[in-house]
Amino acid sequence: MERRKIKSTQVTLADVARACGLSSSTVSIVLNETPLSRYVAAKTKAHIRKKAAEMNYHPNALARSLSSRHSQTIGVLVFDISDPFCMSLMRGIERTLYPTPYLPIIMDADNRQEQFDRYLDMLIGQRVEGLIVVANWLYSKIDSLSKIEKNKIPMTVVGRDLSVRSIRSVVVDNEAGGYAAIEHLYRLGHRKIAVLRGPKGLADSSRRWQGIQRFSAEVGSHLDPQLTLQLPAYADPTSGFKLGLNLISELLDTKNNFSAILAFDDLTALGAMRALWRSGLRVPDDCSVLGFDDIPHAAFTSPAITTISQPMLDMGSLAANLVLKAITTPPGSESPQLLYLLPPTLVQRDSTQKISRRKAAK
Numbered sequence: 504m505e506r507r508k509i510k511s512t513q514v515t516l517a518d519v520a521r522a523c524g525l526s527s528s529t530v531s532i533v534l535n536e537t538p539l540s541r542y543v544a545a546k547t548k549a550h551i552r553k554k555a556a557e558m559n560y561h562p563n564a565l566a567r568s569l570s571s572r573h574s575q576t577i578g579v580l581v582f583d584i585s586d587p588f589c590m591s592l593m594r595g596i597e598r599t600l601y602p603t604p605y606l607p608i609i610m611d612a613d614n615r616q617e618q619f620d621r622y623l624d625m626l627i628g629q630r631v632e633g634l635i636v637v638a639n640w641l642y643s644k645i646d647s648l649s650k651i652e653k654n655k656i657p658m659t660v661v662g663r664d665l666s667v668r669s670i671r672s673v674v675v676d677n678e679a680g681g682y683a684a685i686e687h688l689y690r691l692g693h694r695k696i697a698v699l700r701g702p703k704g705l706a707d708s709s710r711r712w713q714g715i716q717r718f719s720a721e722v723g724s725h726l727d728p729q730l731t732l733q734l735p736a737y738a739d740p741t742s743g744f745k746l747g748l749n750l751i752s753e754l755l756d757t758k759n760n761f762s763a764i765l766a767f768d769d770l771t772a773l774g775a776m777r778a779l780w781r782s783g784l785r786v787p788d789d790c791s792v793l794g795f796d797d798i799p800h801a802a803f804t805s806p807a808i809t810t811i812s813q814p815m816l817d818m819g820s821l822a823a824n825l826v827l828k829a830i831t832t833p834p835g836s837e838s839p840q841l842l843y844l845l846p847p848t849l850v851q852r853d854s855t856q857k858i859s860r861r862k863a864a865k
Contacts, residue, residue, distance in 0.1 A: 514560045523554050577605045577826060578626035581637040582619065584611040587798035588815065589637050592661055595819020596635055603827065605632070614739065620647045627654055633826035638663040657829030661822035664706055666842040673822045673843045675813040677707050680847035681714025684765050684793055684811050687849055689724060692858035693763040693791060697730040699750055699775065701767040708767060711795070730761050734771065743767070747774025755782050762790060762858050769794035769801040772808050776854070791855035806853035814845050821845070
Protein backbone atom coordinates (compact mmCIF):
# COMPACT_ATOMS: atom_id res chain seq x y z
CA MET A 504 0.00 0.00 0.00
CA GLU A 505 1.38 3.36 -0.99
CA ARG A 506 2.02 5.74 1.89
CA ARG A 507 0.57 9.20 1.61
CA LYS A 508 2.94 12.04 2.12
CA ILE A 509 1.75 14.41 4.80
CA LYS A 510 2.34 17.95 3.75
CA SER A 511 3.73 20.17 6.48
CA THR A 512 1.82 23.39 7.10
CA GLN A 513 4.85 25.04 8.68
CA VAL A 514 6.31 27.86 6.65
CA THR A 515 9.91 27.15 5.68
CA LEU A 516 12.78 29.42 4.86
CA ALA A 517 12.47 28.34 1.23
CA ASP A 518 8.82 29.51 1.22
CA VAL A 519 9.90 32.95 2.42
CA ALA A 520 12.65 33.07 -0.19
CA ARG A 521 10.18 32.29 -3.02
CA ALA A 522 7.75 34.93 -1.74
CA CYS A 523 10.56 37.49 -1.68
CA GLY A 524 11.95 36.51 -5.06
CA LEU A 525 15.37 35.97 -3.51
CA SER A 526 17.71 33.06 -2.90
CA SER A 527 17.36 30.96 0.23
CA SER A 528 20.94 31.80 1.20
CA THR A 529 20.23 35.55 1.17
CA VAL A 530 17.08 35.12 3.26
CA SER A 531 18.92 32.84 5.68
CA ILE A 532 21.75 35.35 6.09
CA VAL A 533 19.28 38.11 6.99
CA LEU A 534 16.91 36.17 9.24
CA ASN A 535 19.76 34.50 11.13
CA GLU A 536 21.59 37.83 11.40
CA THR A 537 24.92 36.33 10.34
CA PRO A 538 27.98 38.60 9.86
CA LEU A 539 27.37 38.57 6.08
CA SER A 540 24.03 40.36 6.61
CA ARG A 541 25.87 43.67 6.80
CA TYR A 542 26.45 43.40 3.05
CA VAL A 543 22.70 43.13 2.32
CA ALA A 544 20.93 46.40 1.51
CA ALA A 545 18.77 47.80 4.32
CA LYS A 546 15.73 47.90 2.01
CA THR A 547 16.17 44.23 1.15
CA LYS A 548 16.53 43.31 4.83
CA ALA A 549 13.32 45.15 5.69
CA HIS A 550 11.49 43.43 2.82
CA ILE A 551 12.62 39.97 3.95
CA ARG A 552 11.71 40.55 7.61
CA LYS A 553 8.32 41.98 6.71
CA LYS A 554 7.50 39.07 4.44
CA ALA A 555 8.64 36.55 7.08
CA ALA A 556 6.40 38.20 9.66
CA GLU A 557 3.42 38.23 7.29
CA MET A 558 3.90 34.53 6.57
CA ASN A 559 4.31 33.74 10.30
CA TYR A 560 7.70 32.18 9.69
CA HIS A 561 9.56 30.70 12.69
CA PRO A 562 13.18 29.53 12.37
CA ASN A 563 13.80 25.81 12.78
CA ALA A 564 15.74 25.83 16.03
CA LEU A 565 16.74 22.17 15.72
CA ALA A 566 18.19 22.61 12.24
CA ARG A 567 19.99 25.75 13.28
CA SER A 568 21.47 24.02 16.33
CA LEU A 569 22.74 21.14 14.21
CA SER A 570 24.51 23.49 11.82
CA SER A 571 25.87 25.86 14.44
CA ARG A 572 26.39 23.28 17.21
CA HIS A 573 24.61 25.66 19.60
CA SER A 574 21.23 24.48 20.92
CA GLN A 575 20.47 27.79 22.71
CA THR A 576 18.87 25.78 25.50
CA ILE A 577 19.61 25.70 29.21
CA GLY A 578 18.55 22.75 31.33
CA VAL A 579 16.81 23.56 34.62
CA LEU A 580 16.68 20.40 36.71
CA VAL A 581 14.51 20.82 39.81
CA PHE A 582 14.66 18.28 42.59
CA ASP A 583 11.06 18.97 43.64
CA ILE A 584 9.04 21.58 41.79
CA SER A 585 6.23 21.38 44.38
CA ASP A 586 8.54 22.62 47.14
CA PRO A 587 7.60 26.30 47.81
CA PHE A 588 11.31 27.02 48.23
CA CYS A 589 12.08 25.71 44.73
CA MET A 590 9.18 27.55 43.11
CA SER A 591 10.48 30.96 44.18
CA LEU A 592 13.96 30.15 42.87
CA MET A 593 12.43 29.05 39.56
CA ARG A 594 10.74 32.39 39.12
CA GLY A 595 14.08 34.17 39.42
CA ILE A 596 15.64 31.85 36.85
CA GLU A 597 12.83 32.29 34.34
CA ARG A 598 12.77 36.08 34.66
CA THR A 599 16.47 36.19 33.85
CA LEU A 600 16.35 33.79 30.90
CA TYR A 601 13.18 35.25 29.33
CA PRO A 602 14.82 38.22 27.53
CA THR A 603 17.69 36.06 26.26
CA PRO A 604 17.70 33.74 23.22
CA TYR A 605 18.11 30.76 25.54
CA LEU A 606 15.16 28.44 26.06
CA PRO A 607 14.90 26.78 29.50
CA ILE A 608 14.13 23.06 29.49
CA ILE A 609 12.57 22.45 32.90
CA MET A 610 12.49 18.96 34.41
CA ASP A 611 11.19 17.89 37.83
CA ALA A 612 12.95 14.98 39.57
CA ASP A 613 10.04 14.58 42.02
CA ASN A 614 12.48 13.90 44.90
CA ARG A 615 13.66 10.69 43.24
CA GLN A 616 17.36 10.15 42.64
CA GLU A 617 16.84 7.74 39.75
CA GLN A 618 14.56 10.24 38.01
CA PHE A 619 17.12 12.99 38.59
CA ASP A 620 19.83 10.83 36.98
CA ARG A 621 17.63 9.92 34.01
CA TYR A 622 16.65 13.51 33.30
CA LEU A 623 20.27 14.56 33.61
CA ASP A 624 21.18 12.08 30.87
CA MET A 625 18.32 13.37 28.72
CA LEU A 626 19.46 16.98 29.08
CA ILE A 627 22.98 16.01 28.04
CA GLY A 628 21.48 14.18 25.06
CA GLN A 629 19.55 17.34 24.14
CA ARG A 630 22.90 19.17 24.04
CA VAL A 631 21.94 21.87 26.51
CA GLU A 632 24.54 24.61 26.64
CA GLY A 633 24.22 25.11 30.39
CA LEU A 634 22.60 23.55 33.45
CA ILE A 635 20.99 24.99 36.55
CA VAL A 636 20.21 22.56 39.35
CA VAL A 637 17.58 23.71 41.85
CA ALA A 638 18.53 21.39 44.70
CA ASN A 639 16.47 21.71 47.84
CA TRP A 640 17.90 20.32 51.06
CA LEU A 641 16.51 16.82 50.38
CA TYR A 642 18.97 16.39 47.52
CA SER A 643 22.09 14.70 48.85
CA LYS A 644 23.83 12.62 46.17
CA ILE A 645 25.96 14.55 43.71
CA ASP A 646 27.90 11.80 41.94
CA SER A 647 25.70 12.04 38.85
CA LEU A 648 26.72 15.66 38.33
CA SER A 649 30.17 14.44 37.31
CA LYS A 650 28.59 13.65 33.92
CA ILE A 651 28.06 17.38 33.42
CA GLU A 652 31.66 18.12 34.36
CA LYS A 653 32.95 15.49 31.91
CA ASN A 654 30.87 17.03 29.13
CA LYS A 655 32.20 20.50 30.07
CA ILE A 656 28.71 21.96 30.38
CA PRO A 657 28.60 25.18 32.47
CA MET A 658 26.64 24.45 35.64
CA THR A 659 25.38 26.24 38.73
CA VAL A 660 23.64 24.69 41.70
CA VAL A 661 21.28 26.96 43.60
CA GLY A 662 20.01 26.13 47.07
CA ARG A 663 22.89 23.85 48.07
CA ASP A 664 26.57 24.47 48.67
CA LEU A 665 28.54 22.04 46.51
CA SER A 666 31.59 24.27 46.16
CA VAL A 667 33.76 21.61 47.82
CA ARG A 668 33.24 19.59 44.63
CA SER A 669 34.33 22.61 42.55
CA ILE A 670 30.70 23.15 41.52
CA ARG A 671 29.54 26.76 41.33
CA SER A 672 26.92 27.25 44.08
CA VAL A 673 24.46 29.97 45.05
CA VAL A 674 23.10 29.82 48.59
CA VAL A 675 21.95 32.07 51.40
CA ASP A 676 24.38 32.84 54.22
CA ASN A 677 22.85 30.34 56.66
CA GLU A 678 25.16 31.21 59.53
CA ALA A 679 24.16 34.87 59.30
CA GLY A 680 20.52 33.76 59.17
CA GLY A 681 20.81 31.70 62.34
CA TYR A 682 22.55 34.60 64.06
CA ALA A 683 19.82 37.06 63.05
CA ALA A 684 17.06 34.67 64.15
CA ILE A 685 18.30 34.13 67.71
CA GLU A 686 19.28 37.79 68.01
CA HIS A 687 15.72 38.86 67.19
CA LEU A 688 14.20 36.64 69.87
CA TYR A 689 16.86 37.65 72.39
CA ARG A 690 16.22 41.37 71.81
CA LEU A 691 12.53 40.72 72.48
CA GLY A 692 13.49 39.42 75.92
CA HIS A 693 13.26 35.69 75.27
CA ARG A 694 15.79 33.53 77.10
CA LYS A 695 14.09 30.12 77.18
CA ILE A 696 14.04 29.41 73.48
CA ALA A 697 13.16 26.05 71.92
CA VAL A 698 15.30 25.41 68.85
CA LEU A 699 14.11 22.97 66.17
CA ARG A 700 17.24 22.10 64.22
CA GLY A 701 17.23 20.60 60.75
CA PRO A 702 18.14 16.96 60.05
CA LYS A 703 21.56 15.77 61.19
CA GLY A 704 24.23 16.03 58.53
CA LEU A 705 22.50 18.83 56.63
CA ALA A 706 24.97 21.64 55.98
CA ASP A 707 22.28 24.34 56.04
CA SER A 708 21.16 23.27 59.50
CA SER A 709 24.68 23.05 60.96
CA ARG A 710 25.58 26.51 59.66
CA ARG A 711 22.42 28.04 61.12
CA TRP A 712 23.27 26.35 64.40
CA GLN A 713 26.76 27.88 64.24
CA GLY A 714 25.18 31.32 63.91
CA ILE A 715 22.86 30.64 66.84
CA GLN A 716 25.76 29.49 69.01
CA ARG A 717 27.94 32.43 68.00
CA PHE A 718 25.36 35.00 69.05
CA SER A 719 24.62 33.14 72.29
CA ALA A 720 28.32 33.08 73.16
CA GLU A 721 28.67 36.81 72.43
CA VAL A 722 25.86 37.77 74.83
CA GLY A 723 26.57 35.04 77.40
CA SER A 724 23.19 33.39 76.87
CA HIS A 725 22.64 29.72 77.69
CA LEU A 726 21.05 27.35 75.18
CA ASP A 727 19.16 24.69 77.11
CA PRO A 728 19.92 21.22 75.62
CA GLN A 729 16.47 20.05 76.77
CA LEU A 730 14.92 22.72 74.54
CA THR A 731 17.09 21.87 71.52
CA LEU A 732 15.45 19.29 69.27
CA GLN A 733 16.42 17.90 65.87
CA LEU A 734 14.22 16.97 62.95
CA PRO A 735 14.77 13.44 61.62
CA ALA A 736 15.58 12.91 57.96
CA TYR A 737 12.53 12.68 55.73
CA ALA A 738 11.77 12.32 52.03
CA ASP A 739 9.02 14.89 51.58
CA PRO A 740 9.61 18.62 52.09
CA THR A 741 6.05 19.09 53.35
CA SER A 742 6.73 16.61 56.18
CA GLY A 743 8.37 19.45 58.07
CA PHE A 744 4.91 20.60 59.14
CA LYS A 745 4.02 17.26 60.75
CA LEU A 746 7.42 16.87 62.38
CA GLY A 747 7.30 20.39 63.81
CA LEU A 748 3.86 19.61 65.21
CA ASN A 749 5.06 16.33 66.77
CA LEU A 750 8.27 17.73 68.26
CA ILE A 751 6.57 20.68 69.94
CA SER A 752 3.70 18.48 71.15
CA GLU A 753 6.24 16.18 72.80
CA LEU A 754 8.12 19.14 74.26
CA LEU A 755 4.93 20.54 75.76
CA ASP A 756 4.31 17.18 77.44
CA THR A 757 7.65 17.46 79.27
CA LYS A 758 6.44 20.63 81.02
CA ASN A 759 9.73 22.38 80.23
CA ASN A 760 9.03 26.11 80.04
CA PHE A 761 9.87 28.08 76.91
CA SER A 762 8.62 31.42 75.61
CA ALA A 763 9.76 31.19 71.98
CA ILE A 764 10.41 28.68 69.21
CA LEU A 765 13.10 29.04 66.56
CA ALA A 766 12.14 26.62 63.79
CA PHE A 767 14.34 25.16 61.06
CA ASP A 768 12.06 26.50 58.31
CA ASP A 769 8.62 28.01 57.79
CA LEU A 770 6.79 24.70 57.36
CA THR A 771 8.28 23.46 60.65
CA ALA A 772 7.18 26.75 62.24
CA LEU A 773 3.64 26.19 60.95
CA GLY A 774 3.62 22.75 62.53
CA ALA A 775 4.88 24.18 65.82
CA MET A 776 2.10 26.78 65.77
CA ARG A 777 -0.49 24.04 65.26
CA ALA A 778 0.86 22.17 68.30
CA LEU A 779 0.64 25.32 70.42
CA TRP A 780 -2.91 25.95 69.26
CA ARG A 781 -3.96 22.40 70.11
CA SER A 782 -2.61 22.93 73.62
CA GLY A 783 -4.63 26.11 74.04
CA LEU A 784 -1.62 28.41 73.68
CA ARG A 785 -1.72 31.55 71.57
CA VAL A 786 0.93 32.88 69.22
CA PRO A 787 2.57 35.27 70.02
CA ASP A 788 0.86 36.04 73.36
CA ASP A 789 1.90 32.78 75.01
CA CYS A 790 4.79 31.84 72.73
CA SER A 791 6.64 33.57 69.90
CA VAL A 792 7.49 31.55 66.78
CA LEU A 793 10.15 32.33 64.16
CA GLY A 794 10.73 30.48 60.87
CA PHE A 795 13.22 30.48 58.02
CA ASP A 796 12.93 30.85 54.20
CA ASP A 797 9.93 33.24 53.83
CA ILE A 798 7.85 30.98 51.61
CA PRO A 799 4.44 32.45 50.59
CA HIS A 800 2.65 30.44 53.30
CA ALA A 801 4.54 32.41 55.96
CA ALA A 802 2.76 35.65 55.05
CA PHE A 803 -0.65 34.09 54.40
CA THR A 804 -1.17 32.27 57.69
CA SER A 805 -2.68 33.91 60.78
CA PRO A 806 -0.74 35.11 62.61
CA ALA A 807 1.75 35.77 59.82
CA ILE A 808 5.14 34.25 60.59
CA THR A 809 8.21 36.27 61.46
CA THR A 810 10.96 34.65 59.42
CA ILE A 811 14.46 34.87 58.04
CA SER A 812 13.92 35.57 54.36
CA GLN A 813 16.11 33.99 51.72
CA PRO A 814 16.40 36.25 48.64
CA MET A 815 15.13 33.43 46.46
CA LEU A 816 14.35 35.52 43.38
CA ASP A 817 17.85 37.00 43.50
CA MET A 818 19.40 33.58 44.06
CA GLY A 819 17.63 32.15 41.02
CA SER A 820 18.53 35.17 38.93
CA LEU A 821 22.19 35.02 39.95
CA ALA A 822 22.37 31.30 39.14
CA ALA A 823 20.99 31.95 35.64
CA ASN A 824 23.36 34.86 35.05
CA LEU A 825 26.37 32.79 36.14
CA VAL A 826 25.48 30.07 33.63
CA LEU A 827 24.89 32.61 30.86
CA LYS A 828 28.24 34.23 31.57
CA ALA A 829 30.01 30.88 31.61
CA ILE A 830 28.52 29.98 28.21
CA THR A 831 29.96 33.11 26.60
CA THR A 832 33.29 33.11 28.46
CA PRO A 833 36.28 31.47 26.72
CA PRO A 834 37.52 28.30 28.47
CA GLY A 835 40.18 28.99 31.07
CA SER A 836 39.11 32.58 31.73
CA GLU A 837 36.20 31.85 34.09
CA SER A 838 36.04 33.45 37.53
CA PRO A 839 37.66 31.23 40.20
CA GLN A 840 34.84 32.04 42.63
CA LEU A 841 32.71 28.99 43.35
CA LEU A 842 30.56 29.96 46.35
CA TYR A 843 28.14 32.87 46.21
CA LEU A 844 26.57 33.72 49.58
CA LEU A 845 23.57 36.04 49.53
CA PRO A 846 22.57 37.86 52.72
CA PRO A 847 19.34 36.88 54.52
CA THR A 848 16.85 39.41 55.87
CA LEU A 849 14.72 39.34 58.99
CA VAL A 850 11.04 39.85 58.12
CA GLN A 851 9.14 40.74 61.27
CA ARG A 852 5.45 39.86 61.24
CA ASP A 853 2.88 38.90 63.86
CA SER A 854 4.22 35.66 65.32
CA THR A 855 6.85 37.26 67.57
CA GLN A 856 6.57 39.93 70.25
CA LYS A 857 8.30 41.15 73.39
CA ILE A 858 8.02 38.79 76.31
CA SER A 859 5.98 40.01 79.27
CA ARG A 860 7.67 40.56 82.63
CA ARG A 861 5.52 37.81 84.15
CA LYS A 862 6.68 35.23 81.65
CA ALA A 863 10.29 36.36 81.82
CA ALA A 864 10.27 35.80 85.61
CA LYS A 865 9.15 32.18 85.28
